[in-house]
Amino acid sequence: MPDELNVKLGGEAGQGLQSVGLILGRLYARSGFHVFANQDNESRIRGGHNFYQIRVAAHPVETMGETIHLLVDFDGKSHRLHASELAAGAVVLVDAQRAGPGETALPLLDIARAAGGGDVHRNTVAAGAVAALTGQDQETLAALLAERFADDANAREINSACAREGYRAGMATGRRVAPPPPSGPVRRPFLNGHEALSLGCLAADCAFMAAYPMSPSTPIITYLAGQADTFGLVVEQAEDEIAAVNMALGASYAGVRAMTATSGGGFALMVEGLSLAGMLELPVVVVIAQRPGPATGLPTRTEQGDLLFAIHAGHGEFPRFVLAPATAAEAFSMAVRAFDLAERFQVPVIVLTDQHLGESYFTPEPFPWGDVTVGDHRLTSAAPPYRRYAPGPDGVSPLAVPGTVDAVVVDSDEHDAAGHIIEDAATREAMVLKRLRKLPAMRAALRPPLRRGPREAPDVLLGWGSTWGALCEAGEKLSATGAPVEVWGVQELWPLNPEHFTPLAGRRVTVVESNATGQMAGLLSGRAGVPVRHSINRFDGRPLSAGYIIERFKEARGHDR
């Protein structure tokens, strides 16, 4: 028996793959499994071919599995498209009366109709069948559906009937592909990177969010809008990204924690606003959910192509943080940290996620709400005359809220300590130096890269952001074959602290990134003197997997010999 189960749901946009995936993922999580789920969607509303893949294991999993044990073919072409991924003895459920070779027929629509449902309930039937085939408890599934349709008695009844009949039909196939039993009764949340990040924003006391919808960032504002009345937030859909970032800055000026979220193209429109944040020294958090560019690129797919853009965006010279969370758990904690760093240093903080992290589901250990400490770096009062840009330690000036002091003056022109427009050379030079004086303290505030695996290993696989799960799995597998590899994940990546990379001296470093030009590799070799031996780059819009990394790593090492 394999030590994990991988279920793939393939179908057209609009067939409800995400609904089945969400129910199943939650079912496994509720039963104590570790789960990772990723999705592959085309940029369309109906048709095409999408898939949703769920990995279930007794051990922690933070990247997708690469061998499918159970495939549900909703569109009549998933079997053909994914045949090469199937494990020996894999079950292929097809939505049909009669099965082809190697398939098990499950007429979803007929079953749905018999249970009082219709076309839209095929996915609930499928969820029931998959639960049965993978040995899951029918009652847990029933409870999940009852919760999901708590507000609609009719939908609840039909869906539970469809799930029940689907379960029965699944049992009747006589096939079983059960995962190994979970190691303990721990129940973990099942949530994606952007949901975790949004929760982190709430925990960080973010009070204002403005954004313009852009894939794959939109779920962040959507989630926060849904929580606005509960948490007391103002969430506004802006007319464009320029308005969004300027709104966030206005709110920040007025004294609340503020953010925006977008993808690369929208961030391009925000760049002048980022520079304004640098000049006004206003805290603001900007999430860039990366997708492949340039221009519109592949709107629903993944890439890490905006690292250098994030680091260099904005005219003029000003400090900023760039953070890139690795997992859902880190997306949560890093959101909290982003708001804190922004306010402490009065700088913009960019959080770089991507489609893969944002839309992949994790089962992190229960969130440490009690551990969330939210700093408050604003003054509550000050004796007049208040001077917004008065010199302070590490270049950080006292930050007051308008209405609580005589006057808070901020200006996008170069200004004096009071915030008023100036032209003279001496003040200009002093203000530039004041802003840049934050950098050493900012650099010191950054945490060193994550590390996993043998520290004496001659080989290092290094990545950043969302590739961490795949890197760790690749590192473990390579190490297990007798070639020890240490894995590094750079997550708090700007302003780069070269001291963090001194342990890489004299080792064979392979930098792995979801981009074509090796942006991190270039930064590390250019700015930290890291001896980059190889680069592994994936830029087809699909996420890096452990298998992909291992194969290319072996190729690269082969060339060394």
Added chain:
Amino acid sequence: MTGDFQLTRETAWCPGCGNFAIRQAVAQALSACGLQPQQVVLVSGIGQAAKLPHYLNTNVFNGLHGRAIPAATAIRAANHELTVVVTTGDGDCYGEGGNHLLHAFRRNPDITILVHDNQVYGLTKGQASPTSDYGFVTSLQRAGVKNEPLNPLALAVAMDASFAARGFAGDLPGLTALVTQAIRHKGLSLVDILQPCVSFNKLNTYAWYGQRVYYPERHDPADRGAAFRLALEWGERIPLGVIYRNEKPLFEDQFGALAAGPLVSRPRPEPVLLEKAVAAFY
């Protein structure tokens, strides 16, 4: 009272500029509204008009070219106890930031937008602006402006603005009264202020405006049809005063979060709320 907002500071404006009268009107209007400097934020973008906030004693957010309105809207959302006034120019508000104006009409935040409309770009040395008259000759538009001018008041009426008015920098008492009304009005107030540019606009001068402007004797600003007709009037006669007024719900009133008080003084969410939010993911 006027003294509260007055600030002795050397300006970067040309001698004789209409901006001086506008500054005086704003200072007097803020005082007439019984406001103290701490209670007011002047928000601006870039241009000579956008420098006005620096020449008064109050809170200032001088941001990017064309982007004062989104910042002002969010300042109100974050603290709706503040009085927020945008000082902007025709290029800043109708050109670079035109999209934000359109959507500000739709949102209706309680902000006052004072557009110093001199029908020319001053700070970049005399190019056409969105409100330059057709045929207006500049160093850049040598054969004259080829585009029809934007009509800000007709736009405001078409967008069902909450308050739309025209003032004239050559009439300080009238302008002061108009700005006072605009600040007092609950909702978005747009005041397009005819402001002679003594350096770059030799056509639309104090005399040119002076011969044309008038206050209509019988006009009901609540009558949208009449307001639209008045807004279209331009040329031989240019109407001043409140063109259109329409009380409607405020942007700020539509957020549950703001019902209990300003966002800036809201208490931190209780940890139990976070626990509940996470519970939905199990």
